[in-house]
Amino acid sequence: MTTSLPRLTFVLGGARSGKSRFAEGLVTAQPGPWVYVATGEARDAEMAARIAHHAARRGPGWSTREVPLALADAIRAGMGDAQAMLVDCLTLWLSNVMLAARDVEADRAALLAALEVARGPIVVVSNEVGLGIVPDNALARAFRDEQGRLNAAVAAIADTVVLMAAGLPLTLKQPGS
Amino acid sequence: MTTSLPRLTFVLGGARSGKSRFAEGLVTAQPGPWVYVATGEARDAEMAARIAHHAARRGPGWSTREVPLALADAIRAGMGDAQAMLVDCLTLWLSNVMLAARDVEADRAALLAALEVARGPIVVVSNEVGLGIVPDNALARAFRDEQGRLNAAVAAIADTVVLMAAGLPLTLKQPGS
Amino acid sequence: MTTSLPRLTFVLGGARSGKSRFAEGLVTAQPGPWVYVATGEARDAEMAARIAHHAARRGPGWSTREVPLALADAIRAGMGDAQAMLVDCLTLWLSNVMLAARDVEADRAALLAALEVARGPIVVVSNEVGLGIVPDNALARAFRDEQGRLNAAVAAIADTVVLMAAGLPLTLKQPGS
Numbered sequence: 001m002t003t004s005l006p007r008l009t010f011v012l013g014g015a016r017s018g019k020s021r022f023a024e025g026l027v028t029a030q031p032g033p034w035v036y037v038a039t040g041e042a043r044d045a046e047m048a049a050r051i052a053h054h055a056a057r058r059g060p061g062w063s064t065r066e067v068p069l070a071l072a073d074a075i076r077a078g079m080g081d082a083q084a085m086l087v088d089c090l091t092l093w094l095s096n097v098m099l100a101a102r103d104v105e106a107d108r109a110a111l112l113a114a115l116e117v118a119r120g121p122i123v124v125v126s127n128e129v130g131l132g133i134v135p136d137n138a139l140a141r142a143f144r145d146e147q148g149r150l151n152a153a154v155a156a157i158a159d160t161v162v163l164m165a166a167g168l169p170l171t172l173k174q175p176g177s
Numbered sequence: 178m179t180t181s182l183p184r185l186t187f188v189l190g191g192a193r194s195g196k197s198r199f200a201e202g203l204v205t206a207q208p209g210p211w212v213y214v215a216t217g218e219a220r221d222a223e224m225a226a227r228i229a230h231h232a233a234r235r236g237p238g239w240s241t242r243e244v245p246l247a248l249a250d251a252i253r254a255g256m257g258d259a260q261a262m263l264v265d266c267l268t269l270w271l272s273n274v275m276l277a278a279r280d281v282e283a284d285r286a287a288l289l290a291a292l293e294v295a296r297g298p299i300v301v302v303s304n305e306v307g308l309g310i311v312p313d314n315a316l317a318r319a320f321r322d323e324q325g326r327l328n329a330a331v332a333a334i335a336d337t338v339v340l341m342a343a344g345l346p347l348t349l350k351q352p353g354s
Numbered sequence: 355m356t357t358s359l360p361r362l363t364f365v366l367g368g369a370r371s372g373k374s375r376f377a378e379g380l381v382t383a384q385p386g387p388w389v390y391v392a393t394g395e396a397r398d399a400e401m402a403a404r405i406a407h408h409a410a411r412r413g414p415g416w417s418t419r420e421v422p423l424a425l426a427d428a429i430r431a432g433m434g435d436a437q438a439m440l441v442d443c444l445t446l447w448l449s450n451v452m453l454a455a456r457d458v459e460a461d462r463a464a465l466l467a468a469l470e471v472a473r474g475p476i477v478v479v480s481n482e483v484g485l486g487i488v489p490d491n492a493l494a495r496a497f498r499d500e501q502g503r504l505n506a507a508v509a510a511i512a513d514t515v516v517l518m519a520a521g522l523p524l525t526l527k528q529p530g531s
Contacts, residue, residue, distance in 0.1 A: 014484030016502020130191030132309020132486020148193020307368030309486020325370020
């Protein structure tokens with residue numbers, strides 16, 4: 001794509017749906033340099049492998065900021081000389097917030113407020129996790145509910161929203177619609 | 178929306194996808210009063226909180242009927258002076274039917290027969306639960322299969338079908354298509 | 355549908371989403387006879403019931419090949435006098451490959467290479483399994499990742515891709531797009 005990005009793009013998708021790759025493509029179609037805001041922390045070998053897999057795919061032109069929790073602050077701080085920002089992803093951020101026993105509602109409100117005033121263009125990636133069977137354990141159900149609330153809130157303020165499946169985007173919302 | 182509803186609208190979505198809110202918006206865009214058919218039972222604190230959360234969002238103009246099992250009867254009984262009916266949701270109803278060890282196939286057939294002859298407009302809400310990994314336990318797999326069969330059967334007779342994700346509707350079927 | 359099928363059609367969907375039925379309809383709208391490539395093995399009563407349920411729905415005009423593992427070979431062997439091939443489904447095939455502790459990456463590459471040179475028309479069915487909560491166990495997470503990679507790879511070379519929900523198709527990709 002060579003078209004310019006709107007202020008806020010939200011890329012939603014399942015595991016291995018190609019959402020990070022698609023989001024990176026949106027950003028690198030803009031003039032660089034670009035900022036990659038990574039919310040994942042390499043807490044175990046599986047996560048470290050996932051992070052390395054993503055990082056290997058990105059080429060030069062990116063600067064990376066590791067932001068496991070203070071996402072609202074990072075967005076408010078702006079992107080300096082960079083021309084676009086990618087936040088990957090809200091699911092790991094929410095997981096970090098809940099594991100740290102922080103106030104999810106307050107952190108969500110701060111994030112939304114930061115996104116609403118950001119200059120952009122920003123592309124935000126998140127997982128859709130609500131389309132399977134109800135999880136057995138209460139923590140997973142609580143996470144699923146919070147993820148759903150967060151996704152709906154970000155989608156409401158985004159200009160463009162796409163849902164990825166099998167590497168292909170389905171448009172849920174377009175600028176002006 | 179100010180457009181009139183078709184006879185039968187089916188709103189499908191994941192957990193916290195905004196499906197109840199969207200369905201309520203479709204109904205309250207019609208002249209009132211409206212009937213809310215609640216299939217959920219407050220069997221525990223988590224469920225009670227969910228029901229209270231939904232009820233608090235609905236304003237005046239609604240009359241509520243709690244119908245955990247006899248959904249076909251409730252639909253056949255009609256809506257009296259009300260102008261539209263919302264059934265929220267088929268997932269809790271199916272769960273109640275299976276927990277009561279009733280004949281799922283017979284209850285599904287009765288529900289479909291009632292929906293087919295209802296005057297409408299009726300908006301029916303249900304969960305899509307089949308897009309995750311295969312559940313570990315046989316009961317969850319059986320529920321997933323029955324939910325899928327029920328959703329496809331209702332979608333087949335509905336005039337409009339939408340799939341919700343992050344609070345946004347994707348149209349799967351439109352009147353006349 | 356009476357339109358002719360493109361060379362490769364990919365039908366993706368959840369459990370009980372109507373994907374097999376929809377795929378069969380695409381194939382039987384073509385002149386017969388047709389080849390049904392079944393990847394499922396009746397390892398237990400639940401699976402045997404599922405296979406019998408699918409087989410009962412298919413009428414005459416079909417020849418069936420049971421191919422739990424050697425799917426690339428079966429596709430390279432062609433369809434003889436048949437006019438179209440249905441592969442149902444990649445999820446059972448991937449499960450067989452992983453249970454047999456085979457090299458998933460090599461088997462996937464061989465399958466993709468076979469699909470790329472096949473004459474067609476071929477309709478391939480697979481499950482979308484990545485839209486639920488992260489599974490508890492590592493094997494399920496690994497399966498989910500491999501299924502997602504496989505689905506994206508097949509979607510990338512398919513002419514048409516549809517995502518099924520409640521028996522209804524959402525088009526993700528069309529020929530020429």
